[in-house]
Amino acid sequence: ELKKAMPKTPLQMLLRGQNLLGYRHYADDVVERFVERAVKNGMDVFRVFDAMNDPRNMKAALQAVRSHGAHAQGTLSYTTSPAHTLQTWLDLTEQLLETGVDSIAIKDMSGILTPMAAFELVSEIKKRYDVRLHLHCHATTGMAEMALLKAIEAGVDGVDTAISSMSATYGHPATEALVATLAGTEHDTGLDILKLENIAAYFREVRKKYHAFEGQLKGYDSRILVAQVPGGMLTNLESQLKQQNAADKLDQVLAEIPRVREDLGFIPLVTPTSQIVGTQAVLNVLTGERYKTIAKETAGILKGEYGHTPVPVNAALQARVLEGGAPVTCRPADLLKPELAELEADVRRQAQEKGIQLAGNAIDDVLTVALFPQIGLKFLENRHNPAAFEPLPQAEAAQPVTKAEKPAASGIYTVEVEGKAFVVKVSDGGDISQLTAAAPAASSAPATAPAGAGTPVTAPLAGNIWKVIATEGQTVAEGDVLLILEAMKMETEIRAAQAGTVRGIAVKSGDAV
Template sequence: MLEDIKKLVAAETARTGKRRTIHLTDDTLRDGQQCLWATRMRTEHMLPIAERMDQAGFLSLQAIALVQFDASVLFLNQDPFERIRLLRERFTRTPLRAAIRSNLMRGFFPVADDITELFVERQIANGIRDIGIFDALMCSDNLAPSIATARRLGANVTLLLGYNIAPGYDDALYARKAHEAVERFGVQTVTLADAAGILTIDRVRTLMPAMKQAIGDKARLEFNTHCLTGLGPLLALEAAVHGADSILTAVDPMANGNSLPASQMIARNLREIGFDVVVNDGLLDEVGAYLGALAEREGHPVGVPAEYEPSHYITQYAGGAMSNLESQLKLAGISDKLPAVLEEIGRVRVELGSPIMVTPYPAIIGAQAVMNVINSERYKVVPDEVKKYVCGYFGALPLPVDANVKDKVIANGSKDVSLTPPVIEPVLPGLRKRYKNIGDDELLLRYMYGDEKVNGLAPTGTGDSYSVHHPVVDLVAGLAQRQSKAKVQVSGSDFSLSAN
């Protein structure tokens, strides 16, 4: 297979007269830690390596999404807007990207356009230069306000199209959506986002060319996958061969497992098959060493290559969502139910019309699956979000809900949830009247999380951070602490060190 890939790349190089450059977009601080650490990386853990990551040659760096906002405020007592500002101070070369859930915010429920627009505006004001926007229903009307705001403020726009295995989600659909992204919205990047890592080699070979042809040279084609099935690294290479201009990766050891392919390995392999990649491998290794030490100190796991796991093609559960599900079941004392819950997720997803399993639907479907497992009757207990989804609160559903399941959801769901979605009224006038003399960052956080949580936020600490050392520096420091002294000489191609 590798030789076949090399031949394809060589033929392209011969045809164009030059090697194509594949860029890497970093997702370590956003999705990598979400997939492996349940989004518990603190801001002060990021700062010591920010400048090295900035110098590493990434095309852009995904810094934050709504999941990170939630974790920062609810679990870490940190201000996510401060995180953006502190990272922006250190990332002077690499644009920072934030991911937006179209018109959804905390609570996974559609909100008024005015608060969505302010949320986009304040992230840009704090240092975000690229707004990545996705809608799990691929509903263009849900996307329009965020995209319009980002473009008005001069930010680049990346539109993520979530991959799905379901009737109707063929190459033609993705090509149409990619074309619309460029022609209607004028986005700079279109990303095929495989959050669950369920793409196959054969599908990449048809889907990427279809999307590339649809957008031509008007936008960059980006590829995102995860390693839950063990195929992520190979899928990334195939995507590059078949049209991707950039690949999302995470720096090892925050890669693999539930996470993305490893930056170091993907860079080496892309060069091996005939592409140019501009990242600095030495800096990536320094960042990786820091992350490994941080994981050991904080008691967090590191990513390890996954074995092939076909069950993910049924659940289509995303890497970050999987980590959160495991964590939540453990906290609830029912971690032994995980296999049954995963099986039930596959059934519920199909019954609810096979939505793309990116936020908010892993949480919504996962919650219903848990209720079905722990109760004697399926759909006896129905979370409000499930009934709202069935009733169209989130937008038009691409595929219909199973009729019998829909009847159960409506019958057993809360009577407080109307069968007809209410009109969403503007909220900023009331918020500004309630919260006078505060900035818009704080206003947004109080709207999203309440006064008590925001009152408990603390400034980012700087005194308990790791610093990144060169191995030789660590060696010298260790020798200096030895009571018994010895003569040591270390030499390399460009240095020589002697110590007595």
């Protein structure tokens, strides 16, 4: 639909290399088919990156993009650490050029690229390589405008900005500000600032509709210079900590993130590694013990399942998750068998069982479920049922609400949404300040074990049961996986704290805990 509305405007997307849009590596046949369908559906430019900056993980996607006639942009996911030097970025640039790209992007997802570093990096790349170079900076720390200007002085070919009414904080520098800055210079953009103001006015009204989804940041956040948290990750952390009733722990989590990142080999913080490091930091803080619980994805990085890390990972943690095995040293996707046919058969089977009518181009539905297994299937089940989705945001929701003569009574309430109970704390005037999953009602939940009957297993985080592994009556050893909890977009294995027998199971797949 976007392409129909803007047939002459190139559309661009981010593509996480071998991860595509998901959180795991997909086989090459899935990568190839996804790119083919994306190009067919109107995508023109693919900014391909890898969270580990491992060029092996970008190769299949870049080659697929070029083979289907689209623009392949290789990406340097910028970060700083004792392991990252100017030579690091020059080497990666050369490797991407050898793979075959149409342009290179420097992706500063955390806003930590200083103006002088931007000038040096752009200058050195342009001096050595004949390649179109693009710069993408987030405004979180307040340096982005200066970094863009110095990069322009150094010869960068393009920069990312956002219309002013949707700019700054977690986003990008304002387009109008840069247009005005460059007006009358050799870098004059030629853009009409009055026309840009019309666009800004339109999106100023659109933004009001999404007021409830905005993060807490009102200006700049210097903590990010240390924690290196990308804008999207910061809003996600704020949201997830609220769900855990732990919003007051944000500073502790931000302090823990650099420590986790070092343990994982100073990996860049960009999707999905930003979520992985962030989730592990939250686990370390909320459980009160570092690595008491190791998320499945954290273990994957330690095992080498995501590719090369800039420096070796923490040896003790790696040995713990390998359990005597060997780490992955090849391109991780080389270990994956073709999986598209199996995925397609599985989606068609589920569609038949659930009475789902697949789209005319069924492969698009197959890829949707492959990349988003739970959410994708739920979408297919309900795409013709508007009532199943949250209503469109309304602009008036962002306006100050006039107090009613009889304000809502403050207190704690239990509400039910889609069959799940939540505890809601309502303040004077009706503002909701807290929202957590409630304990299942006694009438519908299995009875808890009586005192002395055993040791209860509790969830370290609020989330949903992804899969129950153990069975009632099963004998387990200390450390055995009992179930898998999905929390903060990650899978966390809940293990037995001691040897014993499973006396009872009070949850099932899909339950909120």
